[in-house]
Amino acid sequence: MTQSCTSTSPAAVPKSWAQELQQRLRPQGLRSGAYIDNRIYTDATAMQAEKAGIFEKLWNFVCHESELPGPGDYRESRIADVSILLWRGDGGNIRAFVNACRHRSVKITREPSGTIGQLQCFYHLWTYANSGELVRTGVDLPGADLTGVARAKGYAKTGFDKCDFPLVELPCSTFNGLVFASLNPSVEPLTEFLGPLAEHIARVLPPELEVVHYHEADVATNWKLFSDNNREMYHVLLHYLNRKSAGYAGKDKDSLFWTLLPNGHATFGDPERNVTNYEEAGYGAGSGLTSNPLPGVGEGAQPLYYIFPDVMINIRSNVMRIDRMVPLSPGLTRVEWRGLALSTDSAEVRSTRLSNHNLVWGPLGRNLPEDLVAVEAQYKSMASGGAPYSVVAREENLAAMDDMSLREFYSEWSRRTGIPYDNMDRVATGEEPK
Amino acid sequence: MSMDTYQVDRLTEPPDSKWLRLSQLVQLSCQTLDDEDFAGWLSLFDAVGRYEVRVYSHELRREMTWLGNDVSEMQSLLDALPNHLRDPGGLMRVASLRSFDEGPDNTARTRSSVLVYKTDVYGMTSLFACGEYRDVWTHSPTGYRLRHRILDLKTRTLGVGSHVPL
Numbered sequence: 001m002t003q004s005c006t007s008t009s010p011a012a013v014p015k016s017w018a019q020e021l022q023q024r025l026r027p028q029g030l031r032s033g034a035y036i037d038n039r040i041y042t043d044a045t046a047m048q049a050e051k052a053g054i055f056e057k058l059w060n061f062v063c064h065e066s067e068l069p070g071p072g073d074y075r076e077s078r079i080a081d082v083s084i085l086l087w088r089g090d091g092g093n094i095r096a097f098v099n100a101c102r103h104r105s106v107k108i109t110r111e112p113s114g115t116i117g118q119l120q121c122f123y124h125l126w127t128y129a130n131s132g133e134l135v136r137t138g139v140d141l142p143g144a145d146l147t148g149v150a151r152a153k154g155y156a157k158t159g160f161d162k163c164d165f166p167l168v169e170l171p172c173s174t175f176n177g178l179v180f181a182s183l184n185p186s187v188e189p190l191t192e193f194l195g196p197l198a199e200h201i202a203r204v205l206p207p208e209l210e211v212v213h214y215h216e217a218d219v220a221t222n223w224k225l226f227s228d229n230n231r232e233m234y235h236v237l238l239h240y241l242n243r244k245s246a247g248y249a250g251k252d253k254d255s256l257f258w259t260l261l262p263n264g265h266a267t268f269g270d271p272e273r274n275v276t277n278y279e280e281a282g283y284g285a286g287s288g289l290t291s292n293p294l295p296g297v298g299e300g301a302q303p304l305y306y307i308f309p310d311v312m313i314n315i316r317s318n319v320m321r322i323d324r325m326v327p328l329s330p331g332l333t334r335v336e337w338r339g340l341a342l343s344t345d346s347a348e349v350r351s352t353r354l355s356n357h358n359l360v361w362g363p364l365g366r367n368l369p370e371d372l373v374a375v376e377a378q379y380k381s382m383a384s385g386g387a388p389y390s391v392v393a394r395e396e397n398l399a400a401m402d403d404m405s406l407r408e409f410y411s412e413w414s415r416r417t418g419i420p421y422d423n424m425d426r427v428a429t430g431e432e433p434k
Numbered sequence: 435m436s437m438d439t440y441q442v443d444r445l446t447e448p449p450d451s452k453w454l455r456l457s458q459l460v461q462l463s464c465q466t467l468d469d470e471d472f473a474g475w476l477s478l479f480d481a482v483g484r485y486e487v488r489v490y491s492h493e494l495r496r497e498m499t500w501l502g503n504d505v506s507e508m509q510s511l512l513d514a515l516p517n518h519l520r521d522p523g524g525l526m527r528v529a530s531l532r533s534f535d536e537g538p539d540n541t542a543r544t545r546s547s548v549l550v551y552k553t554d555v556y557g558m559t560s561l562f563a564c565g566e567y568r569d570v571w572t573h574s575p576t577g578y579r580l581r582h583r584i585l586d587l588k589t590r591t592l593g594v595g596s597h598v599p600l
Contacts, residue, residue, distance in 0.1 A: 067493070067494065075493070111492060112492045112493045113492065113493055113494070113495055114495075211494060212494075212498075213498055213500075214491050214493045214494050214498065215498075215500070215590065215591075215592075216590075216591060217591045217592060217593050217594070217595070218591060218593070219593070219594065220593075351502075354499055354502070355502060355503075358499070358500060358501050358502070359511075362500050362501060362595075363500055363592040363595035363596070364487060364500055364501045364592075364595060364596055364597075364599065364600070365501075365595070366511070366514065366518065366597070368595055369518075369520070369521065369594050369595035369596060369597055370518060370519045370520075372593070372594035372595060373519055373520070373521050373594050374519070376594060
């Protein structure tokens, strides 16, 4: 008699070493919320929840207006798993569409950007206007001789109407040059989502900003780990070895504080107060790191602005960097880095800004590679299950090294995903960290 | 493009000594960087030499400079290397001289394809970047020196990036 292979009940499956460790190392003395259950970085369920509860529900920063300056300019982007298309219409408005032909679903653009009055799917030649309207199907193509092959009224018997098949349009809104789109048809107005942060960022986003530097990379880490790197300041003191002896703030340390805002947004520092001493920090003298500050920013100031969930606007006096992230899997994140300058810059000033951007933030620069090495190493340990918890327990009245910024981020993350960030086992109870 | 563009007629002649010399120098520029002999690498440049990494952005539809420094600025970057947290792997550059033109005032221009491989400390090797060195050389009594190296990168995603020039 053959034995059934399904006779073992799930309850009999032994706990893995990692599961045992998860229980054994759960912080006992720390209060709830002062630590992170690292499975929120590695678990596929957590990623599914954040895609559905965050990236598909909220506004996503997708590009800067300067990336599509004229009518017909388009820019490809992505929200969660969906390829999208930003396209500036004849009237100047930017609209967002799902980047897929309504005929047989082919991705309709084949370049990251371009200028075109009408987009034609390369497969069966369905053609769309920049309003999204389907102008013609392939068989309607002027000049195409399909006599005897296709009949002009071939669609008529099935009730097909071109008006029913425009590109799928998505909510799209801009704020001071930042272009946002959302997969959520009933997303709240952008200004409501930004809330009080809007006033903060409006001060440092003049209309003459333009993107002059762009690079992206697929980083072998979870998106939240790079977000954490952007949102905690102690790595700035402890991790950038070239700064270790000199410290981050050479001048006005009192201005280095967090401002935590509704919806998980935040700011750090003061746009008008000088906090940096690059020479002491080993970046070399006379390299123009603080000259020609951007409008609204003081010489030597380094204010930071965080738009939940993934965007950081980082200004170092005369250059601006905007980060955004697209989670590809729990352990793989596409990070986009934009460097911005002013369209009114002289060639000399532009060169200084670019040089400054590259020195610290370029792919061959000083700081960014250090951050990426760290967050990749972090993920590797977490994914092994050998490091089940992270500590975010510092409290310093919102001074630079206060972990409150991270705790606020994760409280918002928990609220949106339904997963308590300090204990994934409590998902079923819906209990939030205190 | 005409066949002249590719200097086909040169293929039938034995490589001249200048070609060979410049080819050796291109190899040396790779070897010094692979060995992290930065003093040796910088000594290949003349006093006003410049190193640039450029890339065409299909996203912005413009050429970008990802690094652009003169020799003293490169010296400053390389001096700071020991203080940086670095990817512990190593890079190997494989270059091949493709074309050579003599210019006015004892200058020469060369173009060399280059592949950069990355090997991590566990022995895993992957292609890190590909591109082309576009070099301008000056000739002096001491031989050829690099006046301007442009690395025209085709690869636009460099993972964690690199503290060491490519």
